[in-house]
Amino acid sequence: MNSVFNDEPSQIVVTCPPGVAHVLSRELSELGFRPGASLGSSVETEGTLADCVALNLRLRTAHRVLYALDVFRARNGEDVYDELVALPWERYLDPDGYVSVDRAVDNPTIRDSRYAALKVKDAIADRMRNACGRRPDSGSDRTDACVFLHWVGDRASVYLDTTGVSLSFRGYRAVSSEAPLRETLAAALVLGSGWNRRDPFLNPMCGGATIAIEALWTAQNRAPALLRDNFAFMHLSCFDPSVLTRERASARRDWEEGRKNAPVVVASDVDSAAAEAARANVEAAGAAGAVQIECCDVVASPVPPVREGGRGMAILNPPYGGRIGDPVRLRDTYEDLGAFLAVAAEAGYGSVVITGNPELAEGAGLSARRVRTVHSGGIECALLFDASLSQSARRRFRRRNPGIRIPDAEESLPRGQDAETMNPPQRTASPS
Numbered sequence: 001m002n003s004v005f006n007d008e009p010s011q012i013v014v015t016c017p018p019g020v021a022h023v024l025s026r027e028l029s030e031l032g033f034r035p036g037a038s039l040g041s042s043v044e045t046e047g048t049l050a051d052c053v054a055l056n057l058r059l060r061t062a063h064r065v066l067y068a069l070d071v072f073r074a075r076n077g078e079d080v081y082d083e084l085v086a087l088p089w090e091r092y093l094d095p096d097g098y099v100s101v102d103r104a105v106d107n108p109t110i111r112d113s114r115y116a117a118l119k120v121k122d123a124i125a126d127r128m129r130n131a132c133g134r135r136p137d138s139g140s141d142r143t144d145a146c147v148f149l150h151w152v153g154d155r156a157s158v159y160l161d162t163t164g165v166s167l168s169f170r171g172y173r174a175v176s177s178e179a180p181l182r183e184t185l186a187a188a189l190v191l192g193s194g195w196n197r198r199d200p201f202l203n204p205m206c207g208g209a210t211i212a213i214e215a216l217w218t219a220q221n222r223a224p225a226l227l228r229d230n231f232a233f234m235h236l237s238c239f240d241p242s243v244l245t246r247e248r249a250s251a252r253r254d255w256e257e258g259r260k261n262a263p264v265v266v267a268s269d270v271d272s273a274a275a276e277a278a279r280a281n282v283e284a285a286g287a288a289g290a291v292q293i294e295c296c297d298v299v300a301s302p303v304p305p306v307r308e309g310g311r312g313m314a315i316l317n318p319p320y321g322g323r324i325g326d327p328v329r330l331r332d333t334y335e336d337l338g339a340f341l342a343v344a345a346e347a348g349y350g351s352v353v354i355t356g357n358p359e360l361a362e363g364a365g366l367s368a369r370r371v372r373t374v375h376s377g378g379i380e381c382a383l384l385f386d387a388s389l390s391q392s393a394r395r396r397f398r399r400r401n402p403g404i405r406i407p408d409a410e411e412s413l414p415r416g417q418d419a420e421t422m423n424p425p426q427r428t429a430s431p432s
């Protein structure tokens with residue numbers, strides 16, 4: 001058993017999509033870690049490199065798991081070099097291996113952050129050459145050992161990045177669809193929706209089914225990185241493979257147990273190419289048969305019954321009008337989405353709509369009980385919780401679609417809600 005890997009606790013910083021750190025904090029608590037300070041797109045905790053293995057395998061909203069080696073003051077690049085050349089890199093890195101250095105730098109003496117990364121690489125190379133007579137190669141390939149420098153003002157921290165390629169790459173995306181959500185953000189939507197994981201989960205407008213797959217995996221208690229066969233921690237010289245074997249076996253046992261009672265999950269899309277992409281992704285995710293895929297318009301999307309007294313969940317990511325779709329025609333699409341939500345709410349479903357164009361939702365007559373802000377692909381997006389279509393928008397929908405029944409506004413309030421709790425969409429500050 002390698003004691004460097006197993007017995008040396010340090011600060012761990014876990015990064016995530018902006019706006020969902022509160023969900024990541026909850027995940028950390030549920031895994032038995034104590035979440036500390038959160039900075040909007042990261043949460044601190046504490047643990048060993050062996051703990052980082054479990055975090056990499058099981059966290060759904062995390063991008064990277066960073067294990068702190070040193071925190072220090074640095075006024076300039078020379079200070080960084082002087083501090084890091086004294087670190088015992090030979091305890092972590094293979095002198096015949098490879099290391100990449102990534103950085104986030106905001107220091108007045110640094111105009112090009114590549115210079116800061118070079119200082120880190122020089123320090124590692126000189127230390128390793130002195131200690132071992134050899135030094136690892138270095139470059140930008142993130143599939144091997146990884147080091148991360150965070151340097152803001154005169155405060156610098158250096159980490160072993162135990163992840164490498166972001167954890168949002170689950171390893172199942174067989175076919176790429178238009179404007180897919182990052183898996184980590186999709187997982188945050190599922191975890192933050194309040195879904196009970198036993199009643200049905202609906203994902204109309206599913207695109208590549210990212211949200212549906214994350215929902216199924218969450219309900220099955222399936223660790224999201226089980227398909228990945230490469231993590232940066234595997235390339236550390238102190239890596240103890242028995243830890244990964246043990247953690248994978250434990251995650252597989254949890255999945256075996258969790259999949260016995262998985263709920264109904266339905267994904268649908270009007271576009272046949274998107275439905276095909278969804279089918280391929282679901283299959284690659286080992287979820288064929290567990291996610292029902294339909295090719296249909298949002299208004300025709302199935303709404304299976306929820307259990308007596310239960311509450312299903314519908315999460316939708318409609319086009320925004322930016323990357324895909326025409327904003328004028330999209331008004332009708334948002335109205336149709338509202339009609340679907342009306343039917344679903346009457347049947348006992350809560351809902352979350354993620355849109356980069358909340359004005360479009362408002363213009364179509366949708367108002368939400370609660371609104372949060374997140375970022376997706378650099379676009380500020382609103383999360384509309386339990387959005388409901390205004391009575392006048394319902395009348396307009398009925399005129400356009402005389403054959404389709406939707407309930408009146410007061411009939412389709414989500415269970416446990418009343419009209420007073422409805423507010424027009426409002427932006428709230430990003431939680432951090």
Ligand SMILES: C[S@@+](CC[C@H](N)C(=O)[O-])C[C@H]1O[C@@H](n2cnc3c(N)ncnc32)[C@H](O)[C@@H]1O
Nearest residue numbers: 180181205206207208210270271297298317319
């Ligand atoms: C932003 S994409 C969804 C991306 C998805 N969340 C993912 O991660 O792959 C919006 C999807 O809505 C679908 N769509 C647009 N209008 C629709 C409608 N009226 N009914 C059903 N689906 C629709 C599009 O075909 C597209 O796949």
